[in-house]
Amino acid sequence: MYSSYFLSKRLVSIHMLAIQLLLIRSVSSLNLTNAYLNHKCRVSEGKYQSGSKYEENLNYLIKTVSINLQNGFEHISYGEAPNTVAFIFQCRGDSYGSKCRSCYATAVAGLRRRCERNKGGIIWYDQCFLDVSTSDQRAPRKIDYENRFSLHNPNNINGETKLFNKKTEDFLYNLIPKATRSAGEGNEPIYYAAGEERLGTKKLYAMVQCAKDIALCKDCLELIIRELSKCCQGKQGGRVLSTTCNLRYELYPFIST
The missing domain is CATH 3.30.430.20 (Gnk2 domain, C-X8-C-X2-C motif)
Structure with a gap:
């Protein structure tokens, strides 16, 4: 149902047929779905190895956020450089409780699949987005002009x-x-x-x-x-x-x- 216009000033067209089908099906249910919208792998931040300290820190944060997710938003980092992992996660304002936690689990799995072993990446769903990076952005953050x-x-x-x-x-x-x-x-x-x-x-x-x-x-x-x-x-x-x-x-x- 939707078509894409730009991502980081470039046209984005891949995966749009799947998005269209997902969104068409979701109209009757107020779009309360975990429909995938877009993603961006932070290739410049490199990849991590299985069993590495970075993976250990990543898994720790994934679990911590899952347990502590209360108000639909988390900005948290863990570990020391060069193995620092930073999370920014937010659910849409009308998505809370089990819906938000479900979107979080979907976002974690989706980012791991689409940006396999990349240390950083961003993924957007209908109900939430997840931003993972090797460097924490201190709050208050500035407007993100690049990832739009x-x-x-x-x-x-x-x-x-x-x-x-x-x-x-x-x-x-x-x-x-x-x-x-x-x-x-x-x-x-x-x-x-x-x-x-x-x-x-x-x-x-x-x-x-x-x-x-x-x-x-x-x-x-x-x-x-x-x-x-x-x-x-x-x-x-x-x-x-x-x-x-x-x-x-x-x-x-x-x-x-």
Whole structure:
């Protein structure tokens, strides 16, 4: 159902047929699936050997995060250089509990399979993403400009395209203050917001989310909203994802409330 636009400024087309089939099947279940979206192997960080100290540290972190995953987000590192392993993991804001833990297990297995014995890599699923690296990125993290890609629905909207694009962007911009507000006095920002808005006879559904360890959530979301003009003009659905923030809109409900 989706086609890819770019990843690190290059076109990405592989695996898209499988993505289309997976996403089509998931519409009726609000897309609460572990559908694979994309991945990137950090080839420059090298590979690890079986039984090595790096593998030992990696396995320790995999288990630790699995046990401690409570709020849908983890940024953690373990071990000393050159065997440091750093994890950044986040579930979508409406994916929690067993759904989040299931996506974590899927992401770990998927990254191991697609980036076999690579020390670093990133993998995105419908409900979560996992970023593994040999160097820890200190929080608060800066906006990730490099590891960003988009997906769009191949179906065009019926009617006035420019008006639809404008209303979609305005709706997404209006979600930013909700995502960056605090849950309560003294609490950290929520970094997630979702909603719906009527457009004539149809409804527009959308969500925005930032990783909980970045400094400039508002700036990150504004950046990826602007990216929609490059990928998704007049499309019935679209999304932009990175390791620091992401967004999605559709003309059907895809968010669990």
